[in-house]
Amino acid sequence: xxxxxxxxxxxxxxxxxxxxxxxxxxxxxxxxxxxxxxxxxxxxxxxxxxxxxxxxxxxxxxxxxxxxxxxxxxxxxxxxxxxxxxxxxxxxxxxxxxxxxxxxxxxxxxxxxxxxxxxxxxxxxxxxxxxxxxxxxxxxxxxxxxxxxxxxxxxxxxxxxxxxxxxxxxxxxxxxxxxxxxxxxxxxxxxxxxxxxxxxxxxxxxxxxxxxxxxxxxxxxxxxxxxxxxxxxx
Numbered sequence: 187x188x189x190x191x192x193x194x195x196x197x198x199x200x201x202x203x204x205x206x207x208x209x210x211x212x213x214x215x216x217x218x219x220x221x222x223x224x225x226x227x228x229x230x231x232x233x234x235x236x237x238x239x240x241x242x243x244x245x246x247x248x249x250x251x252x253x254x255x256x257x258x259x260x261x262x263x264x265x266x267x268x269x270x271x272x273x274x275x276x277x278x279x280x281x282x283x284x285x286x287x288x289x290x291x292x293x294x295x296x297x298x299x300x301x302x303x304x305x306x307x308x309x310x311x312x313x314x315x316x317x318x319x320x321x322x323x324x325x326x327x328x329x330x331x332x333x334x335x336x337x338x339x340x341x342x343x344x345x346x347x348x349x350x351x352x353x354x355x356x357x358x359x360x361x362x363x364x365x366x367x368x369x370x371x372x373x374x375x376x377x378x379x380x381x382x383x384x385x386x387x388x389x390x391x392x393x394x395x396x397x398x399x400x401x402x403x404x405x406x407x408x409x410x411x412x413x414x415x416x417x418x419x420x
Contacts, residue, residue, distance in 0.1 A: 340386025
């Protein structure tokens with residue numbers, strides 16, 4: 187009898203320990219909607235007179251807030267970057283992380299991760315189609331759109347087998363600019379001020395050839411503020 191009771195208590199203890207340590211399974215949340223769900227509910231709707239701007243993208247935007255949080259705190263800027271994300275993931279997040287927050291404008295930076303993992307299935311058209319869908323959603327909800335020329339990249343450190351990266355980025359940027367011109371959208375040029383002679387990032391502005399250093403972000407802040415003023419005023 188004592189042995190049976192000991193076994194029962196042991197099973198109960200194991201189950202209790204497992205319940206405390208087990209984490210919720212988010213494997214079905216491919217677009218990582220859970221990342222900003224709580225923050226979105228806490229931030230609420232814009233205050234009267236607030237000209238909220240959403241930064242939607244991947245690691246370039248996520249790391250920006252980490253390196254220079256004051257830039258976002260002092261402005262009505264909301265960073266919704268998630269490292270590693272592809273353009274279709276940004277599209278899935280667009281309602282929760284942009285539309286529902288009622289911004290005046292959204293800055294969309296997309297395409298690099300699509301190209302970085304390219305196995306021949308990703309094209310400029312696919313990336314641009316996702317950007318177009320996000321733009322159309324924004325327009326429907328009276329949100330001004332700012333599209334970005336992607337930052338210069340000569341080589342992806344984690345995928346050095348991928349060739350002609352700079353040319354791919356330039357080609358994508360050309361198509362984004364052509365679409366923006368056609369739709370009368372603001373273009374935010376992150377490429378030109380950061381590019382070196384190889385069309386990669388200048389060494390003083392980057393940590394790894396892909397992501398900006400604090401100095402690089404400071405350059406980006408100046409041109410970002412200019413684009414926002416042009417689009418929605420001060």
